[in-house]
Amino acid sequence: MQNFDYYNPTQIVFGKDRLSELDNLVPVDAKILITYGANSVKKYGTLSKVIESLKGREIVEFGGIEPNPKYETLMKAVSVVKNEKIDFLLAVGGGSVMDGTKFISIASEFEGDPTTILHHGFEPVPAKKTIPLATVVTLPATGSEMNCYGVVSFNGGKFVFYSPLTFPKFSILDPTLTFTLPKKQIANGIADTFIHTVEQYVTQPVDARFQDRTAEGILKTLIEIGVKTIENPEDYGTRANFMWCATNALNGLIGAGVPQDWTTHLIGHELTAFFGIDHGTTLAILQPSVWKHTKDQKKGKLLQYADRIWGLTEGEPEDIIEEAINKTRNFFETLGINTKLNSYGVKSEDIDDVINALRQKGLTALSETGEVSLDVSRKILEDAVG
Ligand code: NZQ
Ligand code: ZN
Numbered sequence: 001m002q003n004f005d006y007y008n009p010t011q012i013v014f015g016k017d018r019l020s021e022l023d024n025l026v027p028v029d030a031k032i033l034i035t036y037g038a039n040s041v042k043k044y045g046t047l048s049k050v051i052e053s054l055k056g057r058e059i060v061e062f063g064g065i066e067p068n069p070k071y072e073t074l075m076k077a078v079s080v081v082k083n084e085k086i087d088f089l090l091a092v093g094g095g096s097v098m099d100g101t102k103f104i105s106i107a108s109e110f111e112g113d114p115t116t117i118l119h120h121g122f123e124p125v126p127a128k129k130t131i132p133l134a135t136v137v138t139l140p141a142t143g144s145e146m147n148c149y150g151v152v153s154f155n156g157g158k159f160v161f162y163s164p165l166t167f168p169k170f171s172i173l174d175p176t177l178t179f180t181l182p183k184k185q186i187a188n189g190i191a192d193t194f195i196h197t198v199e200q201y202v203t204q205p206v207d208a209r210f211q212d213r214t215a216e217g218i219l220k221t222l223i224e225i226g227v228k229t230i231e232n233p234e235d236y237g238t239r240a241n242f243m244w245c246a247t248n249a250l251n252g253l254i255g256a257g258v259p260q261d262w263t264t265h266l267i268g269h270e271l272t273a274f275f276g277i278d279h280g281t282t283l284a285i286l287q288p289s290v291w292k293h294t295k296d297q298k299k300g301k302l303l304q305y306a307d308r309i310w311g312l313t314e315g316e317p318e319d320i321i322e323e324a325i326n327k328t329r330n331f332f333e334t335l336g337i338n339t340k341l342n343s344y345g346v347k348s349e350d351i352d353d354v355i356n357a358l359r360q361k362g363l364t365a366l367s368e369t370g371e372v373s374l375d376v377s378r379k380i381l382e383d384a385v386g
Helices: 017-024 046-053 071-084 093-108 114-119 185-202 209-231 238-250 263-275 279-292 299-310 317-334 346-362 375-383
Strands: 011-014 031-035 058-062 088-093 135-136 149-154 159-161 170-173
Touching: 011 017, 017 071, 031 046, 031 071, 031 093, 031 299, 046 135, 058 071, 058 114, 071 114, 071 238, 088 093, 088 263, 093 114, 093 135, 093 149, 093 159, 093 299, 114 149, 149 279, 149 299, 159 263, 159 375, 170 238, 185 209, 185 238, 185 263, 185 279, 185 299, 209 238, 209 299, 263 279, 263 299, 263 346, 263 375, 279 375, 299 317, 346 375
Parallel strands: 011 170, 031 058, 031 088, 088 135, 135 170
Antiparallel strands: 149 159
């Protein structure tokens, strides 16, 4: 196992009817900015429940944070924070609202050009102070509720940022708030959770047994309940299990002390930026193809994945790995996700744009070993087209 630091200060408030506890969770004297997306929190009553439980508090609202939140929108919220002297942010929504709120948290206290917040990638933003934030999760997928990362769209690209100061103070995870999600969003959330897990698990073996077995537990749970929670949106048990998997797939636990490979995410972000494909869907499209082109470097872990997740042990290693990749693709398809890029109108000739964007960002040696060059990324994309 590799050396690691593990720090996670987010309090999780999990279960039915927990929104009423908001009043005790938010600091007594806080002036609160509630942030949300387009309409779902109003339509399904979550916002009014939040406001009800914070009755008598000083509250300002900021709605309209779009999926793949835009820098320009978030800077409008930063003005509100400054003008209204806000000192607590409460994000009510999915990954986009939570991530956007992390950006608002940093940018509101940032000295200098706020666009530079997006220049640090997997290095921490040099933020000295942030506005404290918390979340009420309405879409389980990103793990943003228990990590300090965010992704923001700017100038036609998507940019990752983080600071140890943007862990939510607390996150309310009430599975019943997710019952209204369309099937497509649940499928995206399951795919996102699955890929977060494999990008920290299907890498190089380092004898990290707890991390491996925990990752396998998440994957097996998703396979067990994935279709069920899509087909039975109000079944509390399956939804609760999915929600807790989503949080634990990206809160640092399974990634501590192991190599990580964010190839699928980094190429996937470009597919969202260029073609508007949902985040989770981009990952389901790319992962089979990523493994096809990294199977030599990942042979040990792919065989472990094939055995422990899919029960594949008989035959030549090559065949076992191919079968595991097929089963993975098939799992995404059973969730209702079409895993070929051409079904989204993307053609081979569009790949150049993606490769150029990767080059511009310096993403030229991806994966845990750095073996995914731009040439390999191109092959991955060409295969993914269909
Ligand atoms: O805007 P509203 O009307 O609220 O509708 C939203 C939105 O259109 C809807 N929705 C959310 N909760 C709902 C609901 N509809 C009905 N009932 C509910 N309970 O869902 C739509 C999509 O929401 P969004 O927040 O965009 O989805 P998701 O949670 O998948 O977040 C995706 C974003 O997170 C980033 C992605 O890049 C993308 O920008 N990620 C963040 C990560 C992190 N912070 O660690 C890691 C991830 O890998 C990912 O990159
Ligand atoms: Zn993701």
